[in-house]
Amino acid sequence: MNRNTVDTQAVYAVSPDIISREIEGELIILPFQSGVGNIEDDMYTLNATGKTVWERLNGRDSLEEIIASVSREFDAPGQQIKNDIVSLIQTLLEKQMIIRTC
Amino acid sequence: MDRIKLGWQFKPWLGIIPCMTLSHSKYYHVAGITIKVSSDRAMGTETFHPKLSAFETKPAARPDVLLHHHFFLPDTRTDIFIPENMIYKKFSWEIYRKHTDWYYKFIPSTSTDSAYTVYAVFNDRHTRGSVYTTEIDEKTYASGRFTSLTLSNTDKMLLSRLMSDRHGGMLHCNGIKTADGCLLLTGPSGTGKTTLSRMLAANGYTFIGDDVMLLSGQGDRFYAHGLWCHGSQPVTSPGTFPLQGILFLEQHTGSRITPLPPSENRIIPLLSAFMKPVLPKEGWQQSFDFLESVTRAVPCYRVRFNLSGDITNLFTAIWRPDT
Numbered sequence: 001m002n003r004n005t006v007d008t009q010a011v012y013a014v015s016p017d018i019i020s021r022e023i024e025g026e027l028i029i030l031p032f033q034s035g036v037g038n039i040e041d042d043m044y045t046l047n048a049t050g051k052t053v054w055e056r057l058n059g060r061d062s063l064e065e066i067i068a069s070v071s072r073e074f075d076a077p078g079q080q081i082k083n084d085i086v087s088l089i090q091t092l093l094e095k096q097m098i099i100r101t102c
Numbered sequence: 103m104d105r106i107k108l109g110w111q112f113k114p115w116l117g118i119i120p121c122m123t124l125s126h127s128k129y130y131h132v133a134g135i136t137i138k139v140s141s142d143r144a145m146g147t148e149t150f151h152p153k154l155s156a157f158e159t160k161p162a163a164r165p166d167v168l169l170h171h172h173f174f175l176p177d178t179r180t181d182i183f184i185p186e187n188m189i190y191k192k193f194s195w196e197i198y199r200k201h202t203d204w205y206y207k208f209i210p211s212t213s214t215d216s217a218y219t220v221y222a223v224f225n226d227r228h229t230r231g232s233v234y235t236t237e238i239d240e241k242t243y244a245s246g247r248f249t250s251l252t253l254s255n256t257d258k259m260l261l262s263r264l265m266s267d268r269h270g271g272m273l274h275c276n277g278i279k280t281a282d283g284c285l286l287l288t289g290p291s292g293t294g295k296t297t298l299s300r301m302l303a304a305n306g307y308t309f310i311g312d313d314v315m316l317l318s319g320q321g322d323r324f325y326a327h328g329l330w331c332h333g334s335q336p337v338t339s340p341g342t343f344p345l346q347g348i349l350f351l352e353q354h355t356g357s358r359i360t361p362l363p364p365s366e367n368r369i370i371p372l373l374s375a376f377m378k379p380v381l382p383k384e385g386w387q388q389s390f391d392f393l394e395s396v397t398r399a400v401p402c403y404r405v406r407f408n409l410s411g412d413i414t415n416l417f418t419a420i421w422r423p424d425t
Contacts (some may be wrong), residue, residue, distance in 0.1 A: 024364070028369065030386060
């Protein structure tokens with residue numbers, strides 16, 4: 001399986017190669033390569049839903065558990081939430097901002 | 103400071119050469135930082151571009167940064183300039199890191215101002231640096247009008263790094279001087295920063311920086327500083343100015359200046375304008391601290407304007423012109 005393929009049974013965590021800071025309610029994420037922050041425009045921010053998911057990437061809860069937890073919190077169709085979260089995780093994996101821990 | 107004074111000389115191909123005073127070091131001051139530039143060779147009055155002369159200062163007993171020019175190359179066959187140590191490669195620049203030192207290689211392209219390959223090594227804080235090149239002869243060095251103290255195409259990389267250690271940073275913006283301080287105009291390329299700067303300059307304000315300005319903070323006071331780097335407009339200023347506001351520009355059919363309260367998101371456009379230094383992880387905490395303090399303490403505005411010039415009236419109603 002491609003390591004960037006999202007597995008809802010998998011557990012994901014924030015990569016140690018990023019630094020993040022919440023400023024003015026925005027979560028700013030800066031990926032690192034070779035131990036230094038890139039001077040390209042590679043800073044990312046997450047919207048409210050994205051931030052909610054990001055905060056749950058603790059290396060213990062499976063993605064399926066996170067989807068269930070977020071679905072309870074947001075008033076939106078379950079399948080839509082699942083699709084949005086899977087899409088987000090896909091992007092975070094591709095940009096190496098998260099890692100699969102198991 | 104070493105100083106070599108040449109008397110009258112006779113050279114067969116030039117005849118009499120008038121007396122010149124050359125030195126092996128010069129001092130520059132920018133954003134509260136004193137930089138001593140010394141050299142294996144004598145510097146002439148035209149070693150550096152005239153725009154840097156406004157930043158030249160008298161010798162300081164304890165300069166903040168020591169930079170030395172050498173005219174040989176260190177042994178580049180060592181284990182420094184190898185792929186495993188490379189942390190950045192873009193345009194004409196390669197950056198390597200080994201232990202705590204930083205190594206730069208600048209290989210000019212046809213589009214850069216400087217035409218010389220330059221190597222440089224800096225300590226971790228970039229307060230001590232050595233620049234190496236074999237491509238600049240004595241005559242060129244004495245009168246080369248270099249636009250960069252590092253003999254490369256720009257000092258932005260060095261200055262942004264120095265500012266990051268001093269609760270400061272570098273912003274992609276234009277600087278406009280008012281009667282009481284400075285405004286910074288930011289926005290993506292093509293937004294109209296230069297157009298608006300010229301409109302304001304024609305209405306009593308002073309255009310003090312094109313494309314880039316330095317920022318620093320002390321407590322809840324913030325300052326903008328001019329530097330010798332610029333964009334397409336050769337506008338520079340050695341001054342330090344109280345920062346009155348950061349303006350995020352948008353082209354629009356109408357003209358309006360809207361204050362952005364702290365509750366309204368300002369960090370995103372500020373980040374877009376922030377020229378990110380090359381920093382290790384721990385260094386970025388300092389930069390985030392600085393950016394956070396800017397969003398808390400510096401007034402920010404959204405400026406929508408068209409080409410009619412009406413916007414200048416709105417400016418004068420809020421900020422007194424410089425003249």
